[in-house]
Amino acid sequence: MLKVQEIREIIKLIDKSSIDEFTYEQDGEKLKLKKQSRKTVETAAEETPASETVAEQPEVKTEPVKEEKKPEPVKETQPEPAADLENTVEIKSPMVGTFYESSSPDAEPFVKTGSKVSSDTTVCIVEAMKLFNEIEAETEGEIVKILVENGQLVEYGQPLFLVKK
Incomplete structure (x- = not known):
């Protein structure tokens, strides 16, 4: 596979x-x-018998249906003191998707602030196109800060966690 x-x-x-x-x-x-399909509204003109004309085709109009999504509130973060950032590594999102801290809404988070992680520890899930991708720490240390909220959209390369070596 x-x-x-x-x-x-x-x-x-x-x-x-x-x-x-x-x-x-x-x-x-x-x-x-x-891919997620866009919903379309179709309207067709009255059908004309094929014997009357070949050049005229029924008109089909498609219009995308707009689905409003409320943007996630952006929390302002204050810059970390330089001393706190020494010996820390960022775990970044390998893809665009939705960040989930646990495998299901009623399950415990994979990691919390203070959790010890190794390179193969699963730290979160990023959902992309209905596929749930387990993200591994790929480093060893202690989670000192979780930088995103559960259910938040994340970008490729966006820092998710800070890990102190």
Whole structure:
């Protein structure tokens, strides 16, 4: 089966392309990716019998339906003192998506401030295109600060955690 990094690359490529659906099958395992479709409203003109004219086609108009999303409030953060930032490493988001601190709404967070992590410790989940990607610390140390809120949209490369080595 594909590795997580390969799946991430496929997601990026599909996101940039005009492909709406992608299916990959290997050794009986199947990976199916779909872009979220935009809802459209269609109106068609009255049908004209084909014998009357060939040049005229029914008119189809599509208009995207706007779905309003309330933006997450942005919390202003004060700059950290330089002494606190020494020997710290940022765990950054490897993709654009939604940050989740736990595997389900009623589960305990993967990590909290003060939690000890190793390179293979799962620290959060980032959901991208209905795929839930477990993010590993990739460093060793102690979580000193969680920089994002649960359910917040995150960008590629955005710092999620500060880890003191």
